[in-house]
Amino acid sequence: MSAEPARRDWRDTAREASDLALLGFAVALAALPLLTLAPAVATASAALHDRGVTGSWPPVRTTLARFGRALPAGLAASAVGLAVAGALGADLLALAGGRVPGGGPATVLTAGVAAALLGYAGLVAVAVGRTGGRGWRDAARAAAGTCARRPGTWAAATGVCCLAGLLAVLVTPVAVPILAGYALAALHAVAARHPVTRPEAP
Known part of the structure; x- marks a missing residue:
């Protein structure tokens, strides 16, 4: 007769909630120079993947080593992401201020493109x-394949990112970093339900 799995109680939930909050603060701290945003997110995502596979967080030494290895390619990924975000943000501001033609329809279209790209970035x-x-290039290709084959997964990831962005505007600034950990965990949950094709390790 097999033993029943241990039942979870409120202490397990509180522990996981605090772990995700700490993860969010760690991401925010590591991403302070802005160009380290992508390496910080990649390292946190790897830690969450380990947590989902093994049931425990990776050792601090492993996490720091991953962050160091992620820096070279991650800096370039950060630069690309920030450039795209800046361009879309400038377009939205120009449309909202009436400085360029297009009005409401163009604003809605640009906002939709920005939201879709956020969802794609979450899957990456x-x-x-x-x-x-x-392996950012392989991850980008894998996420693009997932978006093409599973648009529902893409939509769910987009919803997670947009909700996190909305909450970031509504909550007090000190609580914003917490959202990073929870949003990343939600993206992993979406991908676990509809798996993202695993890229080949470089």
């Missing part, structure tokens, strides 16, 4: 976490 973050925080 999950995919790169599955290879220890490395």
Whole structure:
């Protein structure tokens, strides 16, 4: 007769909630120079992947080593992501201020493109976490394949990212970093339900 699995109680839930909050603060701290945003997210995603596979967080030494290995390619990924975000943000501000033609329809279209790209970026973050925080090109290709084959997964990831962005505007600034850990965990949950194709490790 097999033993029944241990039942979870409120202490397990509180422990996981605090772990995700700490993860969010760690991501925010590591991403302070802005160009380290992608390496920070990749390292946190790898830690969440380990947590989901093994049931425990990776050792601190492993996490720091992953962050160091993720820096070279991650800096370039950060630069690309920030450039795209800046361009879309400038377009939205120009449309909202009436400085360029297009009005409401163009604003809605641009906002939709921005939201879709956020969802895609979330799936890339999950995919790169599955290879220890490395392999951005393979992760980008894998996430693109997932978006094409499973648009529902893409939509769910987009919803997670948009909700996190909305909450970031509504909550007090000190609580914003907490959202990073919870949003990344939600993206991993979405991908676990509809798996993102695992990229090959470089």
